[in-house]
Amino acid sequence: MLRKGHIFKWYIGIFLVFLYAPAILLPVFAFNDSSIVSFPLKGFTTKWFAVLQTNETLHVAVGNSLMIAVTTALFSTLFGVLAARASTRFVFPARRSIMGFIMLPMVLPEIIIGVSLLVVIIQMGFELSLWSIILGHILICTPFCIAILSSAFMNLDQSLEEASFDLGQTRWNTFWLVIIPLVMPGIVASLLIAFTISLDEFIIAFFLAGTEPTLPVYIWGQLRFPAKLPSLMALGTILLVLSISLLLVADYFRRRGIRKTGIENTGGFL
Amino acid sequence: MTWFQKWRRGEGAQGLFLISPTLAFTLLLLAVPLVMVIVLSFWTQDYLTLHRTFSLENYRTAWTEPMYQYLMARSLKISMLVTAMTVLLAYPVAYFISFRVSPKRKAMWIFLITIPFWTSYLMRIFLWKVILGYNGVVNGSLMGLGVIEQPLSFILYNQNAVVLTLAHAWVPFAILPIFVALERVDRSLIEAAEDLGDTKWRRFLRVTLPLSMPGVIAATIIVFIPTIGDYVTPRLVGGPNGLMIANMIELQFKKANDAPLGAALAISAMIIVTCVALIFIWLNKKYIREAK
Numbered sequence: 001m002l003r004k005g006h007i008f009k010w011y012i013g014i015f016l017v018f019l020y021a022p023a024i025l026l027p028v029f030a031f032n033d034s035s036i037v038s039f040p041l042k043g044f045t046t047k048w049f050a051v052l053q054t055n056e057t058l059h060v061a062v063g064n065s066l067m068i069a070v071t072t073a074l075f076s077t078l079f080g081v082l083a084a085r086a087s088t089r090f091v092f093p094a095r096r097s098i099m100g101f102i103m104l105p106m107v108l109p110e111i112i113i114g115v116s117l118l119v120v121i122i123q124m125g126f127e128l129s130l131w132s133i134i135l136g137h138i139l140i141c142t143p144f145c146i147a148i149l150s151s152a153f154m155n156l157d158q159s160l161e162e163a164s165f166d167l168g169q170t171r172w173n174t175f176w177l178v179i180i181p182l183v184m185p186g187i188v189a190s191l192l193i194a195f196t197i198s199l200d201e202f203i204i205a206f207f208l209a210g211t212e213p214t215l216p217v218y219i220w221g222q223l224r225f226p227a228k229l230p231s232l233m234a235l236g237t238i239l240l241v242l243s244i245s246l247l248l249v250a251d252y253f254r255r256r257g258i259r260k261t262g263i264e265n266t267g268g269f270l
Numbered sequence: 271m272t273w274f275q276k277w278r279r280g281e282g283a284q285g286l287f288l289i290s291p292t293l294a295f296t297l298l299l300l301a302v303p304l305v306m307v308i309v310l311s312f313w314t315q316d317y318l319t320l321h322r323t324f325s326l327e328n329y330r331t332a333w334t335e336p337m338y339q340y341l342m343a344r345s346l347k348i349s350m351l352v353t354a355m356t357v358l359l360a361y362p363v364a365y366f367i368s369f370r371v372s373p374k375r376k377a378m379w380i381f382l383i384t385i386p387f388w389t390s391y392l393m394r395i396f397l398w399k400v401i402l403g404y405n406g407v408v409n410g411s412l413m414g415l416g417v418i419e420q421p422l423s424f425i426l427y428n429q430n431a432v433v434l435t436l437a438h439a440w441v442p443f444a445i446l447p448i449f450v451a452l453e454r455v456d457r458s459l460i461e462a463a464e465d466l467g468d469t470k471w472r473r474f475l476r477v478t479l480p481l482s483m484p485g486v487i488a489a490t491i492i493v494f495i496p497t498i499g500d501y502v503t504p505r506l507v508g509g510p511n512g513l514m515i516a517n518m519i520e521l522q523f524k525k526a527n528d529a530p531l532g533a534a535l536a537i538s539a540m541i542i543v544t545c546v547a548l549i550f551i552w553l554n555k556k557y558i559r560e561a562k
Contacts (some may be wrong), residue, residue, distance in 0.1 A: 015359065019441065022397035023389045025407070029400070031382075037400055039410045053295075083292040090285025098289060102296045107492060109499020111516050115523060116303030119310055129285050139299050142292065200391055201469070202502065219392050223506070238391035241441050243388040251381060 017209035023240060029230065030237040037229045048234035050270075061218035064130055065199055068214060072198040077190045079138070080145025081139070085179075087146075088153040095260030099146075106143040113139060117224040121208070128210035136204040148193060152186025152257050185257030192250035196243050310382060311533035320530070328534035336516070338535065345498055345515040346542065348429055352436040353494040357486060360444035364485070365478075367445075368452035380449065387442045395506045398435040402426040402507065411527025435503050440496075444489035451485025452478070480558055487554050491547055498543050515539050 029037050052058060086092070087099050105113060116134050121128060130218035156179065164174040180187075202216035209217050219235070222228040310330055314321045332338050367379045386394075401407040402425045409421040425431060455478055463473040500514035508514070515535060522532030 001490065007369070008362070008366060011362055016365055018438065018440075019383070019386050021401060021407075022394045022438075023386045025397050025400065039405065039407060053542055079292040079295060084290050086285045086288035086292075090281045090288065092282040092285030092289070095285065098293055101301075104290055104296075105300065107495050109496045109516070109540075111501060111519060112304075112536055112540060113300070113308075113521065115532065116307045117299065119306050119529065119533065120299075120524065123306060135299055139296070139304055142296070172308035182474075196388060200388075203500075207520075216390070219390070220502075223392065223396060232393070232396075235514060236390050237392070239390045240388075241360040243390075244385060247385070247388055248396045255377075 019115070020239040026233060026240055026241040027069045027237045030233040030263040031176060032230070032233075032237075035230060048231045049238075051231040052235055052238075055089060055231075057213075058215075058218060059214045061215045064212050065215035068130055068134050068137060068205075069195045070133050071148075072141055073191045073195040075134075075138045076141035076145045077149075077187060079142045080149045080190055080194075081183075081187065083142070083146050084149035084153045088150055088156075103143045105140045105148065110140065110201075110203040113208075114204040116208050116269070117204070128208055128211055130214075132208040133205045133214060136208055137194075137198040137201055140201070140204065141197050144193055144197060145190040148190045148254070149183065149186050151162040152189075155257075156182055183257065185253040185255075189257070192246050192253075196246050196250075200239070271306060285330045295448035308537060310530050311537050313530045314393045315528055315530050317527070328531045329411045329538065331531060332538050338515075341515050341518055342539065342542065344429070344513075345539070346546070348432055348436070348504075348512075349497045349543070350546075351374060351429075351433045352440065352497050355433060355437040355492055356440050356444045356493045357448075357489050361449055361486070362440075364445045364452055368449055368455075380446070383445050384442050387439075392502065393438075394439065395435055395503050398431070398438065399426065399507050402431055402434075426507060427512065429508065429512045431507040432504050432514070433507075435507050436497050438498060439503070440493045443492050447488035447492065448452070448482060448485040450483040451488070455481045458541055482553060483558050487551060494547060494550075495543050498539055515554050521529060 002185065022123060025034070025111055028041070030048055031044055031046065032041050033047075034042035083102055111138060117132065117139075118128075121132050126132070160178055160182070164178045165171075169177065198217060204221060205214045206220065219232060222232055244248055290372050312324050312326070314323075314325050314327050363383070365381075367376055371379050398405075403409070404421050404423065404426070408425060409418075412418045413421065429484070459481070460473055460475050463477045468476065498514070499516045501514065501520045504514045504517055516539075517531050519536050519539070522528045522535065526532075
């Protein structure tokens with residue numbers, strides 16, 4: 001019996017190594033003083049980070065990506081709030097099928113979404129721009145926002161809302177003064193998740209990018225040039241640190257939201 | 271009050287009103303585009319002229335040309351292997367978190383599992399290329415340990431590399447639904463099986479596994495369908511024999527400039543994947559019924 005438990009622990013250990021291998025190697029190569037990304041390591045340097053500071057194209061791509069990610073986060077959270085509130089508070093006709101349809105982008109291959117938006121934009125005679133990427137990103141981020149926000153809305157005590165009505169508040173005031181503050185942690189978590197997903201999304205962005213690249217599209221273009229790889233590792237490290245910090249903040253808000261409503265914490269995101 | 275006014279103030283109308291912006295957005299940017307892709311797949315294109323007359327030509331090409339048949343079969347095989355590997359890797363981890371980790375620490379473990387997923391997608395795939403490469407981490411360590419004398423060349427630029435890299439990318443998505451299903455398994459049922467004298471292994475096969483099947487099915491669907499659409503992993507680590515149908519779809523929409531054929535390929539792939547997924551769900555329902 002003891003041996004069996006050991007095998008289990010070994011398996012989990014090896015699995016974690018497998019899971020974390022890329023995330024651990026990324027900073028290792030970012031600080032490696034060699035223009036070739038391979039072992040053995042040559043020594044410590046921060047020059048690959050310095051290279052990033054003077055790269056104009058990269059800065060433009062970062063700017064584009066930030067603009068897209070912020071807009072996506074705002075809109076998909078707004079759509080998420082509406083859908084999550086509707087589906088958790090009201091019973092309406094065809095609720096299950098409507099929600100299933102809205103959540104569909106979660107299981108649809110991203111290439112299908114990229115292709116279909118590309119077809120529509122071209123057929124309608126519009127130009128590809130950063131806005132086409134934003135539309136695609138809102139589409140794929142909204143289901144994630146709904147998933148997070150649904151649990152926030154589900155944990156709401158309906159009697160608080162009724163109390164507000166009894167005290168003479170209007171529906172509108174109740175929504176803004178009672179409901180929104182209670183689900184605020186969920187909203188913050190949803191904004192951060194949508195931002196993080198959009199910032200890293202490549203497959204749709206690659207299909208819908210016109211002449212202006214996003215950060216992942218820029219990285220894709222650079223992966224062909226071996227000389228650029230070490231500085232890409234530095235860039236990846238910065239992105240990794242940024243994503244994890246955002247997630248920790250998002251998780252903090254999610255937990256706070258759960259504590260606020262007094263429900264036991266049962267898991268992470270998604 | 272007329273019935274309409276009553277309805278308008280009722281729950282149903284309020285819910286529909288609230289959800290209408292999100293629904294309208296999804297209809298406009300998902301349903302309409304999908305319909306247009308279907309329409310496009312029945313048109314034909316030579317070079318720059320698009321012929322808007324109904325034709326099954328693209329589907330004939332997609333389903334009869336050996337190259338496309340071969341690519342489709344290979345993509346299906348890779349997606350199935352990825353799904354099987356992902357679920358097999360994920361189940362013990364989900365089981366461990368659900369049954370062996372103390373309730374207070376479960377959230378932390380789930381967080382630990384999802385962190386690598388937030389490493390840049392492109393970087394993650396590229397690093398697998400570094401890990402599996404000729405002078406890569408695996409070959410370097412094996413040679414350093416004296417296990418092998420020559421670097422292994424069969425681990426990169428082939429289908430194995432694609433399967434491994436995709437499994438790595440999707441394993442968190444498989445762990446979560448299985449974990450949720452395992453959490454819902456009524457612990458008293460397992461105790462009852464124990465009291466009735468079932469061994470640990472039989473208890474697992476007859477109680478825990480069937481009860482957690484919904485999670486396994488969800489994991490399978492979540493992994494299987496999207497992996498067929500990945501064109502980045504095959505391109506970076508697949509080599510010439512590891513390319514998948516999504517690479518061909520991308521090629522048709524971009525460089526080859528034959529969007530209608532690309533659309534037909536995309537829709538064919540979706541139909542095949544959906545059918546496979548439905549058969550899988552049906553088989554599982556049968557298994558669950560028989561286990562009861």
